Amino acid sequence: MTATDLNDVAILIPAFNAQAGLERTLASFCEDAPVRVLIVDDGSTPPIAAPVIRGLDIDILRMPVNGGIERALQAGIDALDARGVRYAARIDAGDFATPRRLAKQRAYMEANPRVAALGMWTHVVTPEGAPLFDLTPPTDPAAIRRVMLMRSCFSHPSMMLRVEAVRDAGNYRAQYRAAEDLDLFLRLMERHDCANLPEFGLYYEMNERGISATKRRTQALSTLRLQLRYFRAGNLPDWIGVAKSIAHLVLPYRALRSLKARLFPAGAA
Structure with a gap:
């Protein structure tokens, strides 16, 4: 297998009633080799139809x-593991990949076998594509471990996952x-490393229909439960993370989004 081959990689994208966004997202991938795609249609009505996109072998x-x-x-x-896929590349309908994202991530994971999950930095944009802010979390596994309960260290749709480790x-x-x-x-980091590439790999669409908005309270409560389960009393960032989760439970979504835009302006390194 050459450096540009992606035979052991598959894009994993769940979708529910998101045909148009799904097609735009998949069309954004630009790689130097064909890529497999697995769309998990989560009970859409009507069912998701597999688009025909050059360079992508799409299954549902x-x-x-x-x-x-x-x-x-x-x-x-489970389906990718049964098909012998080694790396699952996550993305969600409505988001966009930067050129050669998959090749860059696969090359890093091949060179770093201890890494089970690899993210990339993220441009956060409006549904119209206007910049809101950038996410540039730590890249080093040790730094990530220290602040994992304080801030979101990974943009989930930017991740490449080692299927066997998952x-x-x-x-x-x-x-x-x-x-x-x-x-x-958190479970992966009990036995493996997780890291980020220090470059942008994703345009993440923030909208008020997304999980971060529509299930914000559920997400904050789940995060708080995880923070308490993995809490390290001697690690100051863990205390800050718990306080942030409580803030997410009491502050309106629009206020939080405005605060993030001021803290992480678009174009910030």
Whole structure:
């Protein structure tokens, strides 16, 4: 396999009634080799149709009913493992990938076998594409471990996951609704490293229909439960993280979004 081959990589994208956004997202991938795609249709009505996009070999796994992103991702990982896929590249309908994102991530993970999950920095934009702010979390596994309970260290739709490691860690779970990614990463870090590439790999669409807005209280409660489970009393960032989760429970969504835009202005390094 050459450096540009992506035969062991598959894009994993759950979708629920998001045909148009799904097609735009998949069309954003620009790689130097063909890429497999697994769409997990989470009970859409009408069912998601596989688009025809050059360079992408697209398959659909249909869930019998809408069971939520946690179960859709769990089923997707199981399906990719059964097909012998080594790396699952996450993205969500409505988001956009930067050129050669997958090749860059795969090369890093091949060179760093201890890394089970690899993210990239993220441009956060409006549904119209206007910049809101940038997410540039730590890249080093040690730094990530220190602040993992204080801030979001990974942009979930930017992640590349080592499928075998995810399965060994127990896969995605529905135990922590709307915080299934944090739950998974914390379990992965018990036996592996997780890291970020210090470059932008994703344009993340922030809208008021997304999980961060519509399930904000559920997400904050799940995050707080995880923070308390993994809490380290001697680590100051853990205390700050708990305080932030409480703030998410009491502050309106629009106020939080405005605060993030002031703290992380677009273009900031």
